[in-house]
Amino acid sequence: MTHAPLMLDADSGSDLHRIVIIGGGAGGLHLATRLADTVGRRRAAEIVLVDRYPTHFWKPLLHEAATGHRDPANHHIEYLAQAKRYGFRFVQGQLGDVDRDACIAAIGAVLDAEGAEILPQRQIRYDSLVLSVGSVTNFFNVPGAALHALPLENVEHAEVFRRKFHAACAKANHRLETAGVRSSPAVSINVIGAGATGVELAAALTHAADQLSAYRFQALDPKRDVRIRLIEGGVRVLPALDERVSARAAAALRRLNVEVVTGARVAEVRADSLVTGSGDTLDSDITVWAAGVAGPAFLKSLHGIALNAANQIIVTDQLQTQGDPRIFAFGDCAACPSAASNGFLPPRAQVAHQQAMYLGKAFAQRLSGKPVPGFTFRDAGTVVSLGQAGATYQTGGSVPSRALIVNGAAASGLYRLLYRKHLLGVSGFKHAVLGVLAQWLGRGSRPAIKLH
Ligand SMILES: Cc1cc2nc3c(=O)[nH]c(=O)nc-3n(C[C@H](O)[C@H](O)[C@H](O)COP(=O)(O)OP(=O)(O)OC[C@H]3O[C@@H](n4cnc5c(N)ncnc54)[C@H](O)[C@@H]3O)c2cc1C
Structure with missing residues (x-):
C-alpha cells in the first residue's frame, strides 16, 4: 500500500486501545457516541470516527429531503460538535484502503468543490476497526x-x-x-x-x-x-x-x-x-x-475480507469479519446472519441501531476481558410513511400473516417517533427535546416545502 504523504493525523500518542469507526451514519454515529460516553470516558479506549462528510443526516429522511419537506441544513448534526461534546475524535475523509498487517486505515484527501486539496491523504492506526459505511444503489x-x-x-x-x-x-x-x-x-x-x-x-x-x-x-x-x-x-x-x-x-x-x-x-x-x-x-x-442496495464497491479491495453476492461484508454473530477478528462491520454494509430466516438481516436503520447498541456493550466487555455474547436482532416491526395518507405499521415476527397491522394516527405517530428516537440516542434527552421544539416553533415562519 503506497500513500503519500504519510500523516498520522489522528495519532494522539496515547497507548490506549484505539477503536476507529468508519462511517458516521445511522449506526456509526450511535456507536461512536456510545463508546465515547462509556469506554472513552473511563479511559479504557480512544475512539476515532471517520466520515467522508462533515455532517450527519439520518438516511431514512432522504425522501423528505428529496421532496423538499425537510431541509437537510436544519436537520444535520455536525460531527465535530458531537465529537467535542462526547469526547471522540472526528476525521473527515473517505476510507480507501486498509493495511491489515500494519493495522492502518488509509483515508483519502479532502478536496474542495474546484478539486483543490483541503486535507491530504492520511493514515490512521487502529487496534479495532469498525466498518459502518452503509450501502450504495444496486x-x-x-x-x-x-x-x-x-x-x-x-x-x-x-x-x-x-x-x-x-x-x-x-x-x-x-x-x-x-x-x-x-x-x-x-x-x-x-x-x-x-x-x-x-x-x-x-x-x-x-x-x-x-x-x-x-x-x-x-x-x-x-x-x-x-x-x-x-x-x-x-x-x-x-x-x-x-x-x-x-x-x-x-x-x-x-x-x-x-x-x-x-x-x-x-x-x-x-x-x-x-x-x-x-x-x-x-x-x-x-x-x-x-x-435495491449493495455494499460499496471499494469493499472489494479489502483483501481477505469475505463478501456476499451483494458485496456486503460477511460477519460472524459477534459482527467480526471472517478474515480478521480486529475488523468489525455492521449496518447496511454487513451481511449478518438472520436467526429468523436462512439469509441475512435486511438493510434497515433498525438493524444498524441495534447492532450499534450491541457493539457498544461488546467492546466494553471485550476490553475488560469478559465473555462477549452473540448479537440477536429483535424485530420491532416496520412502519412505512404514506405521506398525506398517513402510515402503516406491521409488528415484527417470523410469520408475517400473524403480524398485527396498525394504520392511521397511531402508525403516523410511530413513524414520527423513529427519528425522535434516533435524535435521543445520539443527542441525549435535553438536546433532542430542544431540537424538536425548535423545529416545531420554526414551522409557522417557513413554507411547508422548500421552494427554491
Ligand atoms: C429514502 C430512504 C428511506 C429509508 N427509510 C427507512 C425506514 O423508514 N426504516 C428503516 O429501518 N430504514 C430505512 N432506510 C434504510 C436506512 O436508512 C439504512 O438501513 C441505514 O441508514 C443504514 O445505516 P448504516 O449506518 O449502515 O449506513 P448509513 O446510515 O448509510 O451511513 C453510512 C455512513 O458512511 C459514510 N461513508 C460511506 N462510505 C464511506 C467511506 N468510504 N469512508 C468514510 N465514510 C463513508 C457515509 O457518509 C455515511 O455517513 C431508508 C433508506 C432510504 C434511502
Whole structure:
C-alpha cells in the first residue's frame, strides 16, 4: 500500500486501545457516541470516527429531503460538535484502503468543490476497526440505469432530485402559462422499486406536487399534469411485508394519484423513457432507482475480507469479519446472519441501531476481558410513511400473516417517533427535546416545502 504523504493525523500518542469507526451514519454515529460516553470516558479506549462528510443526516429522511419537506441544513448534526461534546475524535475523509498487517486505515484527501486539496491523504492506526459505511444503489446491471436513473443515497442525491423536480415543474408550468396547451401529463416521474423507500418517496411526491402548485406553479394542476408512477417487478408493493400491508399501501397510493404498476421489470433506462421487460416504453422526465442496495464497491479491495453476492461484508454473530477478528462491520454494509430466516438481516436503520447498541456493550466487555455474547436482532416491526395518507405499521415476527397491522394516527405517530428516537440516542434527552421544539416553533415562519 503506497500513500503519500504519510500523516498520522489522528495519532494522539496515547497507548490506549484505539477503536476507529468508519462511517458516521445511522449506526456509526450511535456507536461512536456510545463508546465515547462509556469506554472513552473511563479511559479504557480512544475512539476515532471517520466520515467522508462533515455532517450527519439520518438516511431514512432522504425522501423528505428529496421532496423538499425537510431541509437537510436544519436537520444535520455536525460531527465535530458531537465529537467535542462526547469526547471522540472526528476525521473527515473517505476510507480507501486498509493495511491489515500494519493495522492502518488509509483515508483519502479532502478536496474542495474546484478539486483543490483541503486535507491530504492520511493514515490512521487502529487496534479495532469498525466498518459502518452503509450501502450504495444496486442497479443490477440494467442497461442505462446507472447513467440515467437517479439514486437516493445521500443529501447530494436528494438535492439533485429536488432541483430536477422543480425544473421539470417550472418548464411545464411555463408551457401551460404561455401556450395554454395541455399535453397530459406535463411532468412524468418514475420511481423504480416499490419497497419502503420507493413507496415513501412516491407518496411524499404527490404532496410536494400539490404544495408546489399552490405556492409556485399555479398553472400546473398536480392531479392532471404531474404523473408519478411507481414500478415494481414483483406482484405487489412492499413485497417484504404482509399482503394486508401491501394492499392497504397500494390503495392509499392510488388515492393519492400515484400510478402503481406491478409485475413490470424495467429492462432499460433511457434519458427520457423506460423500457419494460414486456417491451412497453414509458415516458420519463425523471427516473429514480429505489430497487435495491449493495455494499460499496471499494469493499472489494479489502483483501481477505469475505463478501456476499451483494458485496456486503460477511460477519460472524459477534459482527467480526471472517478474515480478521480486529475488523468489525455492521449496518447496511454487513451481511449478518438472520436467526429468523436462512439469509441475512435486511438493510434497515433498525438493524444498524441495534447492532450499534450491541457493539457498544461488546467492546466494553471485550476490553475488560469478559465473555462477549452473540448479537440477536429483535424485530420491532416496520412502519412505512404514506405521506398525506398517513402510515402503516406491521409488528415484527417470523410469520408475517400473524403480524398485527396498525394504520392511521397511531402508525403516523410511530413513524414520527423513529427519528425522535434516533435524535435521543445520539443527542441525549435535553438536546433532542430542544431540537424538536425548535423545529416545531420554526414551522409557522417557513413554507411547508422548500421552494427554491
Ligand atoms: C429514502 C430512504 C428511506 C429509508 N427509510 C427507512 C425506514 O423508514 N426504516 C428503516 O429501518 N430504514 C430505512 N432506510 C434504510 C436506512 O436508512 C439504512 O438501513 C441505514 O441508514 C443504514 O445505516 P448504516 O449506518 O449502515 O449506513 P448509513 O446510515 O448509510 O451511513 C453510512 C455512513 O458512511 C459514510 N461513508 C460511506 N462510505 C464511506 C467511506 N468510504 N469512508 C468514510 N465514510 C463513508 C457515509 O457518509 C455515511 O455517513 C431508508 C433508506 C432510504 C434511502
